[in-house]
Amino acid sequence: MNSALPAAVAKGPDLSKARIKRRYATEARFRLYGLGAITFAIVFLVILLGTIISNGYSAFVATTIALDVNLDKAAIDPDGTKNPETIAQADFRGVVRTSIRSLFPEGTERSQERVLFGIFSEGAQYDVQKRVVNNPQLIGTTQRFWVKAAPDIDMLRKGYLVAADDGTARVNLTQEGFYKRLEKDGRVRTEFNTTFFTAADSREPEQAGVLGAMVGTFMTLGVCLLLVLPIGIAAAIYLEEFAPKNRWTDLIEVNINNLAAVPSIVFGLLGLAVLLNWFGMPRSAPLAGGVVLALLVLPTIIIAGRSALKAVPPSIREAALGVGASHLQTVGHHVLPLAMPGILTGTIIGMAHALGESAPLLMIGMVAFVVDTPTSLTDASTVLPVQIFLWADAPERAFVERTSAAIMVLLVFLILMNLVAILLRRKFERRW
Amino acid sequence: MTMKSFALAAVATVLVVGAAEARDQIRVVGSSTVYPFTTTVAEQFGKGGKFKTPIVESTGTGGGFKLFCAGVGEGHPDVTNASRAINKNEFADCTKNGVKMTEVKVGFDGIVFSNAKSGPTVNITKGHIWLGLAKEVPVGGKMVANPYKTWADVDKSLPNAKIEVLGPPPTSGTRDSFVELVLQEGCAEIPAAKELGMAGAKCAAMREDGSWIDAGENDNLIVQKLIANPAAFGVFGYSFLDQNSDKIKGANIEGVIPTFENIQTGKYKVARPLFIYVKNNHVGSIPGIKEFVTEYTSEKSWGKDGYLGVKGLVPLPDADRKKGAQGAQSMTEFTM
Numbered sequence: 001m002n003s004a005l006p007a008a009v010a011k012g013p014d015l016s017k018a019r020i021k022r023r024y025a026t027e028a029r030f031r032l033y034g035l036g037a038i039t040f041a042i043v044f045l046v047i048l049l050g051t052i053i054s055n056g057y058s059a060f061v062a063t064t065i066a067l068d069v070n071l072d073k074a075a076i077d078p079d080g081t082k083n084p085e086t087i088a089q090a091d092f093r094g095v096v097r098t099s100i101r102s103l104f105p106e107g108t109e110r111s112q113e114r115v116l117f118g119i120f121s122e123g124a125q126y127d128v129q130k131r132v133v134n135n136p137q138l139i140g141t142t143q144r145f146w147v148k149a150a151p152d153i154d155m156l157r158k159g160y161l162v163a164a165d166d167g168t169a170r171v172n173l174t175q176e177g178f179y180k181r182l183e184k185d186g187r188v189r190t191e192f193n194t195t196f197f198t199a200a201d202s203r204e205p206e207q208a209g210v211l212g213a214m215v216g217t218f219m220t221l222g223v224c225l226l227l228v229l230p231i232g233i234a235a236a237i238y239l240e241e242f243a244p245k246n247r248w249t250d251l252i253e254v255n256i257n258n259l260a261a262v263p264s265i266v267f268g269l270l271g272l273a274v275l276l277n278w279f280g281m282p283r284s285a286p287l288a289g290g291v292v293l294a295l296l297v298l299p300t301i302i303i304a305g306r307s308a309l310k311a312v313p314p315s316i317r318e319a320a321l322g323v324g325a326s327h328l329q330t331v332g333h334h335v336l337p338l339a340m341p342g343i344l345t346g347t348i349i350g351m352a353h354a355l356g357e358s359a360p361l362l363m364i365g366m367v368a369f370v371v372d373t374p375t376s377l378t379d380a381s382t383v384l385p386v387q388i389f390l391w392a393d394a395p396e397r398a399f400v401e402r403t404s405a406a407i408m409v410l411l412v413f414l415i416l417m418n419l420v421a422i423l424l425r426r427k428f429e430r431r432w
Numbered sequence: 433m434t435m436k437s438f439a440l441a442a443v444a445t446v447l448v449v450g451a452a453e454a455r456d457q458i459r460v461v462g463s464s465t466v467y468p469f470t471t472t473v474a475e476q477f478g479k480g481g482k483f484k485t486p487i488v489e490s491t492g493t494g495g496g497f498k499l500f501c502a503g504v505g506e507g508h509p510d511v512t513n514a515s516r517a518i519n520k521n522e523f524a525d526c527t528k529n530g531v532k533m534t535e536v537k538v539g540f541d542g543i544v545f546s547n548a549k550s551g552p553t554v555n556i557t558k559g560h561i562w563l564g565l566a567k568e569v570p571v572g573g574k575m576v577a578n579p580y581k582t583w584a585d586v587d588k589s590l591p592n593a594k595i596e597v598l599g600p601p602p603t604s605g606t607r608d609s610f611v612e613l614v615l616q617e618g619c620a621e622i623p624a625a626k627e628l629g630m631a632g633a634k635c636a637a638m639r640e641d642g643s644w645i646d647a648g649e650n651d652n653l654i655v656q657k658l659i660a661n662p663a664a665f666g667v668f669g670y671s672f673l674d675q676n677s678d679k680i681k682g683a684n685i686e687g688v689i690p691t692f693e694n695i696q697t698g699k700y701k702v703a704r705p706l707f708i709y710v711k712n713n714h715v716g717s718i719p720g721i722k723e724f725v726t727e728y729t730s731e732k733s734w735g736k737d738g739y740l741g742v743k744g745l746v747p748l749p750d751a752d753r754k755k756g757a758q759g760a761q762s763m764t765e766f767t768m
Contacts, residue, residue, distance in 0.1 A: 088481065122739075126479065161678065162678065164678070168549075168677040168678055168681070169677070169678045170675075170677065170678060202475060203468065203471050203472045203475050203743070204475075276507075280507070283459070283507075284487055284489070362491075365461075365489050365491075367489060367490055367491075368487050368488060368489040368490070369467070369471040369474065369487065369488040369489075369490075370485075370487055371474070371475055371478055371485040372478075372484065372485055380457065380459075380487040390490065392650060392652065393464065393649070393650055393651070393652065394468065394652075395468060395651070395652075395669075395671040395672045395674070395675045395743075395744060396675055397675050397676070400652070
């Protein structure tokens with residue numbers, strides 16, 4: 001009678017100890033693999049962050065040297081005009097050099113003077129110039145300026161360089177001797193590197209900063225957000241709530257999904273051909289950059305928006321329609337507010353993606369050396385990832401730490417944006 | 433509702449602002465090798481206070497000529513950096529679009545063959561480098577796939593270390609110059625190769641068995657890798673050796689070490705001239721072009737003790753500088 005049943009069923013469930021043990025072992029192994037995968041990822045993340053931070057933290061401080069500058073009236077403003085333009089034209093390089101010489105009153109040989117001047121940043125004269133132009137009453141007095149040390153001296157103090165006299169070291173023993181004496185006189189200190197946050201790009205590492213790139217990034221992302229949010233939401237709502245389901249909408253859906261995976265450089269080419277050559281937008285400007293990035297993240301945001309709308313239960317729609325709301329009222333008053341947290345999360349993550357892009361910006365000329373911090377959407381500017389890319393390729397040693405520091409600034413922005421996304425979701429998310 | 437008007441407003445803004453106002457800032461494009469020098473000049477020029485600091489883009493030499501030659505007018509760059517002279521096609525393209533230009537040779541860039549300071553000090557010839565890196569080398573009267581595993585296999589005087597050279601990828605101008613100045617000339621030094629009719633471009637093929645490693649455009653990365661691996665050699669621009677001379681050293685090529693003086697006097701042969709091309713048509717319409725060229729070709733910038741020298745640009749000989757400055761400042765039109 002039972003012969004028709006398969007053997008296993010006939011025997012009943014195998015409850016033997018061995019089998020149960022095997023099942024537990026499989027589960028234990030699977031957990032171990034999972035744990036292994038996560039550990040692996042964490043180890044690499046720690047190594048990556050560790051290298052960036054250990055390379056970059058020292059860029060947030062800078063070596064400065066106290067210099068008592070005699071703001072000689074005869075050298076700066078001999079006619080006593082107090083006219084900022086006349087003062088700005090004065091030979092501040094000479095004024096600074098005279099002051100440097102006076103630090104070593106016993107006199108130095110001419111050949112050593114270059115070595116001595118090399119301790120100070122070439123930018124010192126501009127610091128002095130700026131302060132005097134703003135305060136002409138300082139002329140004729142002696143003022144103490146904390147001027148930046150030259151990058152090599154800064155590197156020496158931070159331990160990245162070792163002085164030697166073998167002809168290959170960046171700092172020779174004579175120069176180190178001058179520096180040691182200044183240090184003994186209490187004229188050298190390490191202070192927070194404000195320049196890094198108040199200056200734009202420069203070829204002199206000690207005068208370079210990320211402000212220009214940060215402002216450029218904000219402008220570019222601002223343009224991007226302004227375009228992406230309304231267009232993305234409108235497209236998502238139409239496709240999800242209003243569009244008929246037919247071949248055309250299927251085609252559109254496939255295309256949007258495809259666009260989300262297109263390499264970003266392609267959007268740069270599009271930007272060059274359409275925005276720059278056709279619409280005549282200015283090169284290197286945040287305006288064009290923002291539009292290109294908007295095209296880049298639009299598919300992601302439409303997809304995120306649609307899934308957020310889809311997650312709103314149909315009962316909400318039916319209830320609204322049932323009490324006589326129009327289709328548009330249903331969406332506007334009920335569905336969209338409920339889907340908004342999801343849409344915003346998607347948007348912020350899309351913006352974070354845009355924040356890290358540099359490839360599409362190459363084609364529209366944003367991979368550029370821009371000294372002036374941009375003040376309008378049509379000014380030439382650059383963005384943080386591009387600044388990192390440019391510094392990573394600079395020969396100067398001091399740019400190594402600045403590259404890592406700029407990466408840290410970018411990471412902080414990314415973390416902040418993702419944090420906002422998480423908080424928004426926590427605060428507004430509704431569960432059914 | 434508000435969303436839609438918002439979108440319309442945004443699009444309208446974009447279209448309106450799209451009409452650019454007159455440009456009062458010089459725009460430079462081109463080679464990433466010349467970029468560090470032109471940017472330095474641009475910054476100094478901007479600090480002069482009379483003109484805005486020029487915008488310098490790093491697009492590569494070829495990309496730079498493409499943009500530069502595309503036309504005349506505000507939408508096109510005024511200057512392009514080049515790590516080689518303009519070629520016939522590019523010049524024809526320029527002429528077709530009515531672009532008239534001045535060529536300025538700004539200095540030399542040495543290409544170094546170097547290794548970590550802790551590694552062996554070598555005296556190498558271009559012939560050795562070619563034998564070590566060529567795809568096919570002459571053995572016993574015919575060309576065979578490169579059999580050399582160590583430098584000592586190539587020549588007894590060289591260290592007994594695996595052949596491992598890191599260098600720029602084929603898209604780089606530095607790579608082109610290395611092939612032209614070292615490999616092709618090295619090939620010509622080997623009589624056996626000459627007998628087999630190997631010359632010029634035929635010698636340019638490099639081995640693909642892992643002895644030559646394309647290390648990307650980033651020369652800093654090559655320097656880091658050399659420090660980590662003292663047996664390896666690297667190929668890059670002189671300014672990176674200059675900045676890292678406490679950690680790496682340049683090999684003697686044909687008995688000459690790569691120093692600033694040796695490159696300048698022409699003793700060290702593996703060096704190439706760098707150029708900028710200035711658009712004559714834009715003088716007068718874009719403010720400051722002449723002054724920018726004057727700044728570039730002044731003694732305080734490209735001279736012997738100039739600020740470009742500090743950045744690693746090797747100056748031209750005195751007579752060439754004088755002649756070059758005159759030609760550049762009078763904007764003598766370049767013809768081919």
